[in-house]
Amino acid sequence: MNLPEDYQNKMQKMLGGDEYLQYLDSFNYSYGQTLRVNQLKKEPADFIRRFLLDGQVSWCSTGFYYEGEQKLSAHPYYYAGVYYLQEPSAMAPAAFLPVEPGDKVLDLCAAPGGKSTALAAKLQGEGFLLSNDISASRCKPLLKNMEMAGVKNSVITCESPEKLAGRFAGYFDKILVDAPCSGEGMFRREPSMVKSWSPEEVERYAKLQREILTSAAQMMKPGGYLLYSTCTFAKEEDEQTVEYFLEQHRDFSLQELPLCDGIEEGKPEWTIRGREDVKNCRRFLPHKVKGEGHFAALFRKADGVESVDKQCIKEDDISKSVHKETKDKEKMCKDGKTQNTSKVKNVKIPEAMDEFMREIPEWEQWKNRIIFIKERAFLLPENCPDFKGLRVVRSGLYLGDCLKKRFEPSQALAMALKPEEYKRSVSFKAEDICVEKYLRGETVDIEDAGLDGWTLFCVDEFPLGWGKCNRGRLKNKYNPNWRKL
Numbered sequence: 001m002n003l004p005e006d007y008q009n010k011m012q013k014m015l016g017g018d019e020y021l022q023y024l025d026s027f028n029y030s031y032g033q034t035l036r037v038n039q040l041k042k043e044p045a046d047f048i049r050r051f052l053l054d055g056q057v058s059w060c061s062t063g064f065y066y067e068g069e070q071k072l073s074a075h076p077y078y079y080a081g082v083y084y085l086q087e088p089s090a091m092a093p094a095a096f097l098p099v100e101p102g103d104k105v106l107d108l109c110a111a112p113g114g115k116s117t118a119l120a121a122k123l124q125g126e127g128f129l130l131s132n133d134i135s136a137s138r139c140k141p142l143l144k145n146m147e148m149a150g151v152k153n154s155v156i157t158c159e160s161p162e163k164l165a166g167r168f169a170g171y172f173d174k175i176l177v178d179a180p181c182s183g184e185g186m187f188r189r190e191p192s193m194v195k196s197w198s199p200e201e202v203e204r205y206a207k208l209q210r211e212i213l214t215s216a217a218q219m220m221k222p223g224g225y226l227l228y229s230t231c232t233f234a235k236e237e238d239e240q241t242v243e244y245f246l247e248q249h250r251d252f253s254l255q256e257l258p259l260c261d262g263i264e265e266g267k268p269e270w271t272i273r274g275r276e277d278v279k280n281c282r283r284f285l286p287h288k289v290k291g292e293g294h295f296a297a298l299f300r301k302a303d304g305v306e307s308v309d310k311q312c313i314k315e316d317d318i319s320k321s322v323h324k325e326t327k328d329k330e331k332m333c334k335d336g337k338t339q340n341t342s343k344v345k346n347v348k349i350p351e352a353m354d355e356f357m358r359e360i361p362e363w364e365q366w367k368n369r370i371i372f373i374k375e376r377a378f379l380l381p382e383n384c385p386d387f388k389g390l391r392v393v394r395s396g397l398y399l400g401d402c403l404k405k406r407f408e409p410s411q412a413l414a415m416a417l418k419p420e421e422y423k424r425s426v427s428f429k430a431e432d433i434c435v436e437k438y439l440r441g442e443t444v445d446i447e448d449a450g451l452d453g454w455t456l457f458c459v460d461e462f463p464l465g466w467g468k469c470n471r472g473r474l475k476n477k478y479n480p481n482w483r484k485l
């Protein structure tokens with residue numbers, strides 16, 4: 001690995017001679033593949049039995065090392081959103097943020113969604129998750145990952161943190177800032193990141209992180225928790241950004257994070273004023289843990305007078321509110337802006353949609369949270385705030401399209417359902433050729449000629465998407481953009 005000279009000198013000074021050699025040696029080995037089981041779909045215990053996993057990631061109860069030959073990104077379970085492939089240290093921030101079902105959660109720098117999918121799993125469908133990223137192009141994989149994971153209660157925006165702060169003052173119970181950074185901790189896995197490193201970039205990121213954290217603090221409820229993380233070793237972006245934040249925000253204090261299996265405390269000597277409390281932060285170094293480089297700090301905002309929640313709109317108002325949403329992900333502008341489309345129509349559920357949705361047990365409870373953007377129907381999260389004037393990529397769960405006299409259910413709806421939640425489903429074993437054919441977009445022959453109409457196609461009882469059955473043949477309705485090539 002060709003590391004920049006300035007970087008080498010800096011790391012040598014920070015770590016000391018012996019440890020620096022251990023760090024360099026870490027470029028010669030890897031810990032294998034890792035995945036995080038999606039608890040919206042499966043309990044880890046069942047999953048471990050099915051796959052021979054090689055041990056738990058000690059700081060994340062749903063994370064596992066895996067040493068098998070099988071390529072996990074090609075397995076049908078991957079397409080079913082049963083797990084997310086994630087580097088072990090990157091599992092820590094969402095694991096460390098104490099999210100409870102029912103919380104209002106913000107993931108401010110969310111794309112491509114590694115941590116948002118984990119936060120959504122912790123919410124278990126209760127509460128509200130706002131996943132935001134400033135980059136329109138990166139919001140595309142974010143949307144896909146959230147849909148694959150079967151998340152029902154999230155809104156995705158493509159906004160600047162300052163703009164969100166202007167709208168959501170004191171609103172969120174829990175906030176994650178997984179900040180843009182110089183990426184030193186990823187040099188082993190993504191050597192291309194080495195090329196863009198420079199001392200100036202480290203300074204630039206430190207400044208940006210402080211700005212983002214300032215906006216995050218404005219959106220924090222009293223008594224709420226804010227988790228800050230980076231994948232860099234740079235003290236300017238880690239301990240010193242934490243130090244700056246604490247000096248600017250006296251109502252926030254650092255909380256102690258778990259210390260296990262090689263994770264290290266933050267270093268007071270790497271702050272400008274020798275702050276002892278940064279010991280509560282955690283450093284992940286690749287020569288000490290089975291993972292890449294990461295840094296995490298958990299802040300708590302002091303209890304105080306609860307700010308008035310002006311953002312919440314009454315359920316009755318939802319149908320009247322104007323939501324802006326990209327018509328579809330392809331319609332995002334190349335310059336990073338999202339195109340906003342039409343106004344929400346008054347909610348009158350078309351008969352064809354009602355007939356289809358009546359098969360889903362929760363439909364009656366969902367009915368008063370439906371919005372339409374042109375022909376597209378969405379289920380808003382409960383107590384969803386108003387996003388008027390913001391660039392919304394996705395408002396809740398995309399249910400499907402109301403076309404002339406028919407309803408076409410969406411891929412996202414299939415991913416959010418359990419097979420027992422829809423009256424017609426077929427399930428094949430992961431090894432069955434029908435699964436491969438389905439994922440490639442082909443028609444599939446099914447034995448049950450009695451099934452006619454929309455059918456949920458599943459692998460081992462995990463939905464993969466829709467098909468339309470007619471006399472023993474299942475016409476493929478899998479999202480063409482998701483097909484296995």
Ligand SMILES: C[S@@+](CC[C@H](N)C(=O)[O-])C[C@H]1O[C@@H](n2cnc3c(N)ncnc32)[C@H](O)[C@@H]1O
Pocket residue numbers: 108109110111112113114115116132133134135138159160161178179180181208212
């Ligand atoms: C480390 S990545 C986030 C990874 C993500 N949390 C995950 O786990 O998949 C940092 C993200 O911050 C976004 N970003 C950069 N500048 C930003 C800003 N000013 N506000 C919000 N997000 C920003 C980048 O587009 C990038 O997606």
